[in-house]
Amino acid sequence: SLRTQHFVSLCDLSPGELASLLQAALVLKKERARGVRSYGATALKGQHVALLFEKPSLRTRCTFEIAVRELGGDVIAPPQDVAMGEREPIADVARNLERWVSGVVIRTFAQDRLVEFATAAPRLHVVNALTDEEHPCQALADLLTLHEQFGDLKGHTVAFVGDGNNVATSLTQGALMLGMHVRLATPAGYEFVPEMESQLRDLARHGATLEVSRDARAAVNGVSAVYTDAWTSMGQEAEAQQRRKVFAPFQVNEALMHAAGDAVFMHCLPAHRGEEATDEVMDGPASIIYDQAENRLHAQKALLMLLMGRSQ
Ligand code: CP
Ligand code: NVA
Numbered sequence: 001s002l003r004t005q006h007f008v009s010l011c012d013l014s015p016g017e018l019a020s021l022l023q024a025a026l027v028l029k030k031e032r033a034r035g036v037r038s039y040g041a042t043a044l045k046g047q048h049v050a051l052l053f054e055k056p057s058l059r060t061r062c063t064f065e066i067a068v069r070e071l072g073g074d075v076i077a078p079p080q081d082v083a084m085g086e087r088e089p090i091a092d093v094a095r096n097l098e099r100w101v102s103g104v105v106i107r108t109f110a111q112d113r114l115v116e117f118a119t120a121a122p123r124l125h126v127v128n129a130l131t132d133e134e135h136p137c138q139a140l141a142d143l144l145t146l147h148e149q150f151g152d153l154k155g156h157t158v159a160f161v162g163d164g165n166n167v168a169t170s171l172t173q174g175a176l177m178l179g180m181h182v183r184l185a186t187p188a189g190y191e192f193v194p195e196m197e198s199q200l201r202d203l204a205r206h207g208a209t210l211e212v213s214r215d216a217r218a219a220v221n222g223v224s225a226v227y228t229d230a231w232t233s234m235g236q237e238a239e240a241q242q243r244r245k246v247f248a249p250f251q252v253n254e255a256l257m258h259a260a261g262d263a264v265f266m267h268c269l270p271a272h273r274g275e276e277a278t279d280e281v282m283d284g285p286a287s288i289i290y291d292q293a294e295n296r297l298h299a300q301k302a303l304l305m306l307l308m309g310r311s312q
Pocket of ligand 2: 130131132165166167229230232233234268269270
């Protein structure tokens with residue numbers, strides 16, 4: 001099991017816990033492929049998990065529902081009109097749910113909303129299903145996918161090209177924790193915010209490095225993986241036109257993948273095809289985007305089992 005009560009950030013895990021979680025996910029994945037469900041099959045027996053989503057979702061929502069059920073638990077989905085912080089204070093929503101369920105998976109806007117919720121209900125297990133700042137469940141699946149491709153990740157390099165957003169942040173945290181090198185290439189003004197960058201630099205120990213630049217071509221040179229995400233994230237729709245202009249030189253297309261050499265291509269999805277990545281790259285031989293999507297399930301099963309599962 002994990003030392004942390006909540007999973008609001010990838011940094012809630014130690015590097016050792018992260019590595020163990022990925023190993024557990026691999027076992028769960030193998031069993032599922034063989035049609036066997038012994039490991040963890042009753043871990044959440046008798047427990048309810050609430051899925052509280054304030055933004056749209058396909059992958060996160062479906063994979064958490066399946067994950068909870070396959071671990072022997074039950075899900076409930078409070079409706080959107082719960083309107084946390086409007087209809088009633090965030091803390092009251094948390095204190096009510098705490099009386100009924102053992103875990104709450106939350107997708108919301110500011111990370112502060114999630115922290116406020118978790119602080120108000122210390123007996124609950126709160127999981128970050130994406131905030132404006134972080135997307136740690138995505139990073140778990142991404143690291144699992146990279147591990148399947150390359151084995152031990154220490155010394156491998158991943159280039160994130162585009163917006164220094166929630167996905168970039170969590171991926172960078174996890175990659176550095178596992179001893180990877182990270183290169184982030186963004187337009188001016190779209191880097192990690194300074195407080196986050198200094199937190200990330202603290203993680204870059206034991207040989208892991210973080211390089212930040214404005215040059216996509218240089219960033220991808222010789223890397224193991226090229227990663228990109230939407231230029232406009234959920235909640236930023238009003239900036240879409242401006243962002244399309246600013247990010248145009250950061251498109252991942254065949255020329256950029258050629259410059260990378262034999263790197264795999266990664267994207268958390270949903271994609272704005274033809275913007276941050278072309279169809280040729282999304283559907284090309286280097287693309288492992290659907291492996292990432294599949295691994296959301298296995299990684300989150302491992303997370304829930306270790307975070308709130310009863311011992312077998
Ligand atoms: N990658 C991801 O989180 O997808 P959804 O927004 O569809 O959940
Ligand atoms: N950065 C994107 C990720 C979606 C899974 C967003 O926040 O909208």
